[in-house]
Amino acid sequence: MWSLRDKYAIAGIGHTNYSSRSGRTVLDLASEACGKALADAGLMAAEIDGFVSYTFNDSVPAMAVATQLGCNATRYVVDLQAGGNAANLVIQTAAMAIEAGLANSVLVYRAMNGRSGFRLGGGREFRAQGITQFTAPFGWITYPQAMAMWCRRHMVKYGTTSEHLGHVAVTCRANAGLNPRAMKRQPITLDDYFASRPIVEPFRLLDICLETDGACAVLVTSAERARDLKQRPVRILGAAYGGGPQQGDDLFDALRWPEHATNYAAYIADELWRSAGVGPQDIDVAEIYDCFTYSVLAQLEGFGFCKPGEGGPFVASGAIARDGSLPVNTHGGLLSEGYIHGLNHVIEAVQQLRGEAGPRQIQGAELALTTAGAMSCGSALVLRN
């Protein structure tokens, strides 16, 4: 279990513009986000001695970013081959490296030309080898197709409806309207949701997150060091990574997964809350990994905000709206702000906890949950100001 409660903090954040055509290299995007996180914290490049990044074969290695920025004292580097499941794990990993004495200040980033370059949602390696020989020959190839299978199972088991999914899309879009960096800010209604074209039933276009060019970076250091830096530190209260049994041979494969109406969240919730010493009832704002509308329902249930199967009625009740009992995805989420593979959720949580979220600020936000992942494995953080 994470035993570093309050010892480490996010001292700086940085991000690029989010667009569908950056016209820039991924190296340029990564360097901009990392440079901004440094400046935000008030640290010099020479003081950075660690990097943690994650990639889906679409990013640039940390050594390249370190070279561009002149971080010449780097002594700890992890370039993780991972999906959105790792978007919070990377921060846990950074803190762990500092705890072990391997680094003092670690830049964590995700950078991608997710629309104009490699499109994660557009399909995977097309040669059906390894685990994909049991999926791709049947036209089961893309992540929307993968996640739709989980969603349908939830509908079968619990009676979840398309309208429930629509509430997630509408809520995220309403929040994005208050967020100048969000890619989609035009409000939508449930009617708009139902009118959006079917992609892979039960999903419509508006169930599926955006594809984005951009980068996010987070600077992790000790809480003690962070106190002397420019910004109000956001401390890492709790953290967990994991999932259930038989997670599969890759992120897509869940053929042996016990029950598709339940995802990773149910398996890591106890460890997350125990590590943080708080519970779901204490959370002021939750940035929940929304690669698809449905994944929000499974995580609300798994992390204990409602009972198993009640995610649909919970979101339909208005509970996740910014004036509800649990404001969710206050920036618009991956569905409406943009898809920087989940790290943009952490940026938003930090801004909320610093009180810097402007018109979308949740007043008095002290405790935030961020989550990362949608299927058999994932990670989560509890942050506090």
Add this chain to the structure above:
Amino acid sequence: MENTYLKPLPVPDPDSEPFWQGCKRHRLLLRRCTDCGRLRYPPGPVCAHCGSRAGEWREASGRGRVYSWIVVRHPVPQEVFAAEVPYVVALIELEEGVRLASNLVGCPPEAVAADMPVAVTFEDVSETISLPKFRPA
């Protein structure tokens, strides 16, 4: 046949070769651990229950039920699946307890239902590959 078939073809490997050979003979073979007796799919090299690498191939009944399903409307890649949509991909829970991903054929998408009984049917798609698909039973 291979020239006109654009969809991805499975690339058999040492762990899966007998499975695909079985499909070619229109027999659905499952990997069975000869130490603890459990079946597994996909047919990986190790039994996750007991750690044994010892195994044999056992023919399945080919009967099962629909566990979950999707209806693909938007083809990806476009050029490969444009003529296929809409099509149904389902997770089939076999009587033997393992789950397979496959297509449901001979059944309009709107008629698919949870727990619907299905049976395997093989589609010869190349000189060497036949795919196990499922139809209502």
